[in-house]
Amino acid sequence: MSDFETLLFDDSRDHVEVTLNRSDTKNAIDAQMIDELHRVCAILERTPQIMILTGGADGVFAGGADIAQLRDRNRDDGLAGINVTLFERIRALPLPTVAAIDGYALGGGAELSYACDVRLATPRTVFGQPEPGLGIIAGAGATFRLVRLLGESVAKQVLLAGEWLDADQALRFGLVQSVVDPTELVAAARGVAEKMGRSSQLALRMTKLAVDAGEGAHPQIELAIQAMLFEDDEKIARMTDFLDRRAARSAR
Structure with missing residues (x-):
């Protein structure tokens, strides 16, 4: 869509690819980018698709929120949760999201990646939360998402001690699925998206909802979802196809 200015939006495949496009500011997340990402969310809520989110700029995913705009935010802006509201919306998208992260993912940029379901990195990827050094907290999801993603001890090392996680650490702690060469990053993300795309999209959507x-919702939510899927025509067709292929192999 040509009317995006801070993003590149490509829906020419079976999934959507969104590229942050403010390379002159290290993809700093400003008000316009937030508005445009909300528009992307509206599209994916209306027509669910798997999304790949990448920084595009060589060696930078997103350097954080736009500090000039952040400095001018007041108490009401803080309570409005400008960034966290967007990231929660990304987190809640119906189908999975894949963050392809090359280089620095700092502050709000890191938190944007945490909102995605799967993350891929390159050897030069670095995650960091420098917010306390600027007089604020990591207030767009890191204080609760990192605890779930990394565990409390490692999360506190990042949030309180100011430790940065390089690609090897992120892989060891399970924050990223894989580490690939920068030239292979988008292809690797597409591979993940295409693999997920071969699954039942309804089953994928319901799995994300359950996860x-x-x-307190478990195990009741699994019971309700599975009961619904057991009646789904695609489930019957997929299982019938599986059994037919197994029978054909046995008959050889």
Whole structure:
């Protein structure tokens, strides 16, 4: 869509690819980018698709929020949750999201990647939360998402001690799925998206819903979802195809 200015939006495949496009500012997340990402969310809520999100700029995913705009935000802006509201919306998208992260993912940029379901990195990827050094907290999801993603001890090392996680650490802690060469990053992300795309999209959507549900929702949510899927025509067709192929192999 040509009317995006801070993003590149490509829906020519079976999934959507969104590229942050403010390379002159290290993809700093400003108000316009937030508005445009909300528009992307509206598209994917209306017509669910898997999304790949990447920084595009060589060696930078997103350097954080736009500090000039952040400095001018007041108490009401803080309570409005400008960034966290967007990232929660990304987190809640119906189908999975894949963040392809090359280089620095700092502050709000890191938090944007945490909102995605799967992350891929390159050897030069670095995650960091420098917000306390600027007099604020990591207030767009890191304080609760990192605890879930990394565990409390490692999350506190990042959030309180100011430790940065390089690609090897992110892979070891499970924050990223894989580390690939920068030239192979987009292809690797497409491979993940295409693999997910071969699954039942309804089953994929319901799995994400179950995973993201609060702890108190289990196991009842699995029972309700599975009961619904057991009646789904695609489930019957997929299982019938599986059994037919197995029978054909046995008959050889």
